[in-house]
Amino acid sequence: MPYNSNLIFLMIHMNSSLSVNQKSVTPDICITITLAEGHTKIMLVPFIGECACSEDKAHAINKLKNTIATHPHIKIAVLGLVCEAQPYRSPDKNSVVLQTLGKCDEALPFNEFITEHFPPCTPIRIAHHNWCHISSVELFVWVWGDDEPILDLDNEAAEHMAHGTLLPDVNMDTVKSMLKWGLEKIRESFVAFSKELDPAVDCTELEEAVITLPLRWKDYLIALNNSADVTAWMRYKNWHEKVVRDWVLGGCSCGRSKRKHTSTSLPPPRKSKCAFQWYK
Secondary structure (H helix, E strand, O other): OOOOOEEEEEEEOOOOOOOEOOOOEOOOOEEEEOOOOOOOOEEEEEEEEEEOOOHHHHHHHHHHHHHHHHOOOOOOEEEEEEEOOOOOOOOOOOHHHHHHHHHEEEOOOOOHHOOOOOOOEEEEEEEEEEEEEEEEEEEEEEEEEOOOOOOOOOOOOOOOOOEEEEEEOOOHHHHHHHHHHHHHHHHHHHHHHHHHHHHHHHOOOHOOOOOOOOOHHHHHHHHHHHHHHHHHHHHHHHHHHHHHHHHHHHOOOOOOOOOOOHHHHHHHOOOOOOOOOOOO
């Protein structure tokens, strides 16, 4: 949008803290507006977004509500709800993965752990263990309506809230329309704020600009698939670090291989030379 950059400055933040009721919250994404000149001071927060992974929807919405209550000029709120087929559990002490991937002193790097393509909505199953299994991804978009005193996340009327899915099926038409309307509301706030700072400023170009939203949902599906792979590897890596730590605490290396990468295709498990101490 062609706003006057000599008056206002727009910043898109990822995981940046905002003040809420004398506390700090960290939305996954937000847009802030500051003065273009002088000391940095957040004047407007027109957009916030959260991505809740295997989190209760009501809890995630409540976090957004708390932020909106402190920043009542928010025009758009977006919630991405990522659900797994079942709650994740790390391998137990009798699992096959412990006898294979748990034998190395160092965790496999990402490219050696993820060695095949896992289609969307299928489990990332390596060494007979499900490391991640995204079953659905929903998006909710709320836009502050002209008839509302503040953005109301309890208002699920079609003119104020849109719901769509990326997985298992792509159904995002209403979400795109709502996002476009939300951008128009943000433009209105840009115009109002600019005129508040300088009543003589000419905002004609901004007011008449055509709002475009060139979204390609396939790109989001690719990002989701990549994120699932990374999540699976991070869970494996964290589990492996715990396994190694428990071996060290037990004071026994038990013939464990130093940097010998066990294939994820599962070679025959090796017998341990001493008892393995498992700690929850």
